[in-house]
Amino acid sequence: MSGSWIWAGRGMKPYRSKTASPQMKVLLYLGALAGDAGQRFEAMVDRGGPLGELVQWADLSACLTILGHNLTFSTSQRQLHRLIGAAPGQGSCPIQRPLTFDLIYTDYHGLAHLHRAMGLAFQHYQCRFRILDSFGTEPAFNLASYAHLHGYKTLWGSWGLQPRQYMTMFPHTPDNSFLGFVGEDAVKTKEEFKPESYKKDNIAVIYGKQEYMWQGKSDYLEVISQKLEIHATVYQPPGHASSLPSFIKNHGLLTQENFLQLLRRAKVFVGLGFPYEGPAPVEAVALGCMFLQPRFDPPHSSHNDGFYKGKPTTRQISSQHPYAERFVGKPFVWTVDVTNGTDVREAVESILKTQVRPFTPPEFTCVGMLERMRRYVTQQNFCGNSTAVWDPEPVLKVLLGQLGQSCVDVCRRSALTCDPALFHRLNTPDTFTRIGLGCSSTVQEVNHLFPSYSPWGRLCGLQQEPLLFSCAGLDSSHRRLCPCRSRYE
Secondary structure, three states: OHHHHHHHHHHHHHHHHHOOOOOOEEEEEOHHHOHHHHHHHHHHHOOOOOOHHHHHHHHHHHHHHHOOOEEEEEOOHHHHHHHHOOOOOOOOOOOOOOOOOOEEEEOHHHHHHHHHHHHHHHHHHHHHEEEEOOOOOOHHHHOHHHHHHHOOOOOOOOOOOOHHHEEEOOOOOOOOEEOOOOOOOOOOOHHHOOHHHHOOOOEEEEEOOOHHHHOOOHHHHHHHHOOOEEEEOOOOOOOOOOOOOOOEEEOOOOOHHHHHHHHHHOOEEEEOOOOOOOOHHHHHHHOOOEEEEEEEEEEEOOOOOOOOOOOOOOOOEEEOOHHHHHHHOOOOEEEEOOOOHHHHHHHHHHHHOOOOOOOOOHHHOHHHHHHHHHHHHHHOOOOOOOOOOOOOOOOOEEEEOOOOOOHHHHHHOOOOEEOHHHHHHHOOHHHHHHOOOOOOEEEEEOOOOOOEEEOOOOEEEEEOOHHHOOOOOOOOOOEEEEEEEOOOO
């Protein structure tokens, strides 16, 4: 993708010259590829294992390079120790010299490695960390003492960072920072989007590289096969008899280039329900495919799904790819009840009658990600006491949600976005008065649902711990008081 990145970088140069930012010394430490975890991850790569995180790391590296920063990239714990000046052994001794990196991008595995290596210096420097965290970490899971007392303690989370230090693959909640990635072929000139270049055959490509993802989906796929030739890219171990339906044409694992060529021919990219929330559907739509995916009813969450169990989020997943369903939608994304053959058949028939041009949401283009990263690097500062607000004077609209609504939903329903950096401006007793609420009593507590109003007893609650300001939190007994602003990204 170097051509796309270079084109986008050149387009930014005039803007960069006017607002020149200092060159940062940045460490990218991919903990998932280090030590035992790295060996397990690498062993799966050639067998259809997950690659979404690597897409994100590659694009982050490209962004920081084009923006002119000084990068060091490491996947070795031993090298990490040398780079940060860690003391010998596994004790709690602090690092032996001041940290030379302005920013350290890592993941949850890497965060644990840094904690062990830095000893007592970890807390002093943690404001420089940025955590690549695909599915997000909500504030309730982030503060160890609170998570332990209120049932939010999981294997992940509990690091007590600023919630915006967690950087996600999709914009799950404004509590975290949306890092994203770039879709393949996202940046092309209009001349390259000639109709004949994207001539589609009546074929479907299935999203799922391992056989277990196909279990229980034969009826769903058979309906699709009546209208489309179905292609797969499923890993087949040597000497292993395939359990795929006989009407499937399996290519085995393909190189990225060959896989993209297949998607360019395909009319539809078909989701099986798993993997969740990966980059592939965005890339398929960028190549002119429509994405057909299962609806989840009831939604999947940590309460009913093994994959999300233990993850530091309370999100309710309404489909395999909620971002594609909600923010892209028809005609590019079709979400159906895959157990209902009639629904599937009607969706396929509609897809066959529909023509779409390749489409990439602006936030998943090279230009979009470069601009986002430029703002993060220059404007996010978690090492001071001030709360970072990007817009000098953002227009705050205070909205009171209904019972059981999160501030994400409250603001979205008014075509606004929740901004956690603005909570402090409404976390005062007079805010309740201004919006016409009479409080019989007002309490200040450590509670991720506050500020909020409880109609039983007319209790008004204010937040005592800024780390727990949460756009995501919701509860059936609280009406959230929400800081909403217009969307300017």
